[in-house]
Amino acid sequence: MNILTDENFQEEVLSSRQPVLVEFSTDWCGTSHIIAPIIKEMNVKFKDDIKFCKIDIDDYEETAKQYGVRKIPTILLFNDGKVVDFIVGVISREMFNEKLIKLIRCAS
Numbered sequence: 001m002n003i004l005t006d007e008n009f010q011e012e013v014l015s016s017r018q019p020v021l022v023e024f025s026t027d028w029c030g031t032s033h034i035i036a037p038i039i040k041e042m043n044v045k046f047k048d049d050i051k052f053c054k055i056d057i058d059d060y061e062e063t064a065k066q067y068g069v070r071k072i073p074t075i076l077l078f079n080d081g082k083v084v085d086f087i088v089g090v091i092s093r094e095m096f097n098e099k100l101i102k103l104i105r106c107a108s
Contacts, residue, residue, distance in 0.1 A: 001043060004055035006062045014081040016051055019107045021100070023054045024064050025073040032073045035090050039075075042100055049104045077103045 002012055004022065013020045023039060025032035043052045057064040057072060067076060067083070075087040077099065084106055085099055 001039075002051065002053040004053050004060070004063070006060045009055070009060075009063050012051070012053060013078055016078070016081075018049065018051050019103045020051045020053060020078040021103075022076045022078065023052075023073055024057050024067070024069045024076070025054065026056055026058050029072045031090055035073055038090075038093055038096055041093070042096055045097075046100050046104070049107075050100060079103060079107050 001023075004012055013022055021039075021042075023032075039052070046052075055063060057069060067074075071088050073087075073089065076083050077085040077087075085103065087096070087099065091099075
């Protein structure tokens with residue numbers, strides 16, 4: 001998983017040629033720890049099709065503000081530099097999987 005900063009967000013996410021998942025979270029957020037195994041599983045499953053990234057909103061709040069992140073974890077799905085879908089909080093593996101399949105189809 002790529003670690004993002006306010007400085008590398010443009011290059012890693014907005015200029016990416018492949019779809020990107022960005023997890024906005026913090027180390028102290030219990031819900032982020034609950035969804036972490038699902039994200040790891042999806043990263044293994046979709047690593048060839050989607051770039052997985054994470055940004056700590058305590059350290060890089062400018063980007064979180066820019067995208068209106070108010071609750072954590074928030075996951076934004078990008079294609080061609082634009083947000084095409086999002087997840088707030090915890091969702092089932094099945095729903096997560098469906099959203100990522102839609103993201104890949106959107107990029108095709």
